[in-house]
Amino acid sequence: MSPVAEEILRKAQAFGLKITCAESCTGGMISAALTDIAGSSAIFEEGFVTYSNGAKQKMLGVRHKTLADYGAVSEPVAREMAEGALRQSQADLAISVSGIAGPSGSEFKPEGRVCFALASAHGTESETQEFGALGRAAVRQAALNHALNLIHVHLTLAH
Numbered sequence: 028m029s030p031v032a033e034e035i036l037r038k039a040q041a042f043g044l045k046i047t048c049a050e051s052c053t054g055g056m057i058s059a060a061l062t063d064i065a066g067s068s069a070i071f072e073e074g075f076v077t078y079s080n081g082a083k084q085k086m087l088g089v090r091h092k093t094l095a096d097y098g099a100v101s102e103p104v105a106r107e108m109a110e111g112a113l114r115q116s117q118a119d120l121a122i123s124v125s126g127i128a129g130p131s132g133s134e135f136k137p138e139g140r141v142c143f144a145l146a147s148a149h150g151t152e153s154e155t156q157e158f159g160a161l162g163r164a165a166v167r168q169a170a171l172n173h174a175l176n177l178i179h180v181h182l183t184l185a186h
Contacts, residue, residue: 028060028063028064029060029063029175031172031175031176031179032060032061032063032064032175033064034179035061035070035175035178035179035182036061036064036066036067036069036070038179038182038183039069039070039120039182040066040069040070042182044070044118044119044120044182045070045071045072045116045117045118045119045120046061046070046071046118046119046120046121046122046178047071047072047073047074047075047112047113047116047118047120047121047122048061048074048075048112048121048122048123048124048174049074049075049077049087049108049109049111049112049121049122049123049124050074050075050076050077050123050124051076051077051078051083051099051108051123051124051125051126052124052125052126052127052128052141052166052167052170053124053167053170053171053174054076054078054167055074055076056167056168056170056171057074057122057124057171057174057175058071058074058076060171060175072116072117072118073116073118074112075087075108075111075112075115077089077108080094080099083099083104083107083108083111083125086111086115087107087108087111087112087115088107088110088111088114088115089104089107089108089111090107093107098136099125100125100126100127100136100140100141100142101125101142102142102144102153102154102155103153104125104142105123105124105125105142105143105144105153106123106144106146106151106153108123108125108144109121109122109123109144109145109146109151109153110144110146110151112146113146113147119147119148120145120146120147120178120181120182121144121145121146121147122143122144122145122174122177122178123143123144123145123146124141124142124143124170124174125141125142126139126140126141126142126166126170127139127140127141127166128141128163128166128167128170129160129161129162129163129166130162130163132160137157137160138159138160138166139157139158139159139160139161139166139169140155140156140157140158141155141156141158141166141169141170141173142154142155142156143155143156143170143173143174143177145177145178145181147181147185149185156169156170156173158170
C-alpha cells in the first residue's frame with residue numbers, strides 16, 4: 028500500500044470528498060492504489076479506464092476535434108478526460124492521465140511523456156511530465172506516483 032494513497036484516503040474522508048480517476052496509460056493503477064486501502068469505498072465509487080480514443084469519447088465525452096487537433100497524449104485531452112469523469116460520477120475531484128509508456132514514442136510524442144489533469148468544482152489544472160525512456164513499467168509507476176502526489180497536494184492546499 029502507498030503511504031500517499033493512505034494519506035489521500037484520510038484527508039478525503041475528513042473533508043467528505045469523493046475521488047474518481049480517468050486513466051489511459053496507467054490502465055487502472057491509480058484506482059487500484061486508492062482501493063487497495065480498507066475503507067476506500069468512503070471516498071471512491073468508480074473509475075474509468077479509457078485506453079482507446081473511442082473509449083475516451085464514449086465514456087468521458089472527449090471531443091473528436093480535441094483528439095484530432097492535439098492527440099490523445101496532450102493536456103487538452105487530459106483536461107477533457109478529468110472533466111468528463113467528474114461529470115459522469117458523483118465525485119468531487121477527478122484525476123486523469125494519458126501518456127506514452129513505451130516501448131516506443133515519436134519525435135513529437137516521446138516515450139515517457141505523460142499528461143495529467145485534476146478537475147474539481149474550482150476548475151481544472153493540467154500539466155505534462157517528461158519521465159523519459161525508463162521502460163514501460165517504470166513510466167507507468169512514475170505516472171501513478173505523480174498522480175497520487177497531485178491529488179495529495181490538491182487536498183492539502185484546498186482544505
